Amino acid sequence: MSEKIVCSVVVPLYNEEEVILETYKRLKNVMESLNEPYEIIFVNDGSKDRTGIIANEICNKDKTVKLVDFARNFGHQTAITAGMDYSEGEAIVVIDADLQDPPELIPKMIEKWREGYDVVYGKRKERKGETFFKKFTAKVFYRFLRRMTDVDIPVDTGDFRLIDRKVCEALKLVNERNRYIRGIISWLGFKQTGIEFVREKRFAGETKYPLKKMLKFAADAITSFSYKPLKLASYFGMLLSFCSFVYLLVVIWMKLFTDHVQQGWASTVAINLFFHGITLIILGIMGEYIGRIYDEAKGRPLYIVKQTRNFSEDKTDKIT
Ligand code: UDP
Numbered sequence: 001m002s003e004k005i006v007c008s009v010v011v012p013l014y015n016e017e018e019v020i021l022e023t024y025k026r027l028k029n030v031m032e033s034l035n036e037p038y039e040i041i042f043v044n045d046g047s048k049d050r051t052g053i054i055a056n057e058i059c060n061k062d063k064t065v066k067l068v069d070f071a072r073n074f075g076h077q078t079a080i081t082a083g084m085d086y087s088e089g090e091a092i093v094v095i096d097a098d099l100q101d102p103p104e105l106i107p108k109m110i111e112k113w114r115e116g117y118d119v120v121y122g123k124r125k126e127r128k129g130e131t132f133f134k135k136f137t138a139k140v141f142y143r144f145l146r147r148m149t150d151v152d153i154p155v156d157t158g159d160f161r162l163i164d165r166k167v168c169e170a171l172k173l174v175n176e177r178n179r180y181i182r183g184i185i186s187w188l189g190f191k192q193t194g195i196e197f198v199r200e201k202r203f204a205g206e207t208k209y210p211l212k213k214m215l216k217f218a219a220d221a222i223t224s225f226s227y228k229p230l231k232l233a234s235y236f237g238m239l240l241s242f243c244s245f246v247y248l249l250v251v252i253w254m255k256l257f258t259d260h261v262q263q264g265w266a267s268t269v270a271i272n273l274f275f276h277g278i279t280l281i282i283l284g285i286m287g288e289y290i291g292r293i294y295d296e297a298k299g300r301p302l303y304i305v306k307q308t309r310n311f312s313e314d315k316t317d318k319i320t
């Protein structure tokens with residue numbers, strides 16, 4: 001029983017009652033074929049359906065499966081973080097619960113890890129069964145993010161990846177709240193490589209990333225790694241002030257040296273509204289940053305755990 005665990009697999013779950021059993025079976029198959037001690041860590045991110053019940057049932061029968069049960073929904077990135085915090089393996093694999101990331105790729109990742117890589121990420125060559133909107137926004141987002149930040153974050157990669165224990169320990173030192181984990185892992189450095197794969201369509205159920213969560217996710221990614229939006233705001237402000245100053249000189253010149261009198265109420269109102277709009281947008285950008293500073297300043301724990309299953313005593317005591 002006390003054999004050292006080689007590989008921990010972290011699976012975040014949010015309302016995945018339709019897929020959890022199938023995911024468990026496929027993961028189990030792959031992990032058994034490796035013939036090495038492993039653990040599967042389910043993180044139930046406050047699901048409102050039967051996910052928690054099914055996960056508990058699996059834990060009753062199979063002691064290699066462990067469960068971290070959140071007190072409420074804390075979000076995908078936080079669920080992954082918790083899984084890593086609780087993991088014991090020498091290598092940690094993070095995989096989505098919906099079988100969009102094929103578990104069969106894990107042995108290949110482990111092979112690469114044995115060759116000496118500390119991070120092996122899955123690179124999406126193709127995305128099946130996703131809407132045009134999702135594919136398009138994802139494509140634009142990854143490229144936009146690359147332009148906005150100074151960190152070399154690989155495009156078209158999700159959280160499906162293997163990380164070495166030392167990367168996991170380094171990640172634990174990064175305590176920020178609104179996390180963009182794949183970016184943080186790039187920021188950490190270490191020896192990284194990618195394996196290409198075709199992203200299948202969701203096995204069942206629907207995406208747990210509606211537009212609102214996608215926007216929050218994108219804002220987290222950008223604000224965590226760049227303050228370029230703030231810089232752009234000030235550059236834009238300078239440009240506008242310069243233009244208005246030139247225009248002011250023109251108006252004074254016309255008043256003094258020509259007979260032409262400036263008229264127009266409508267244009268004044270339009271210009272005013274335009275500038276108020278710009279000011280509000282810039283205030284909004286600042287707000288995004290200030291809100292995140294506020295989150296950090298409160299220093300609340302990242303997540304609250306309701307119960308855990310099948311972890312060794314010391315692990316349970318340490319964190320909950
Ligand atoms: N997920 C989570 N908490 C959330 C939203 C999603 O743990 O608040 C999990 C979800 O169960 C899945 C993974 O994160 O295992 C990715 O979610 P999803 O497949 O819905 O995202 P998509 O593939 O559509 O981007």
Ligand code: MG
Nearest residue numbers: 096098100202
């Ligand atoms: Mg998915």
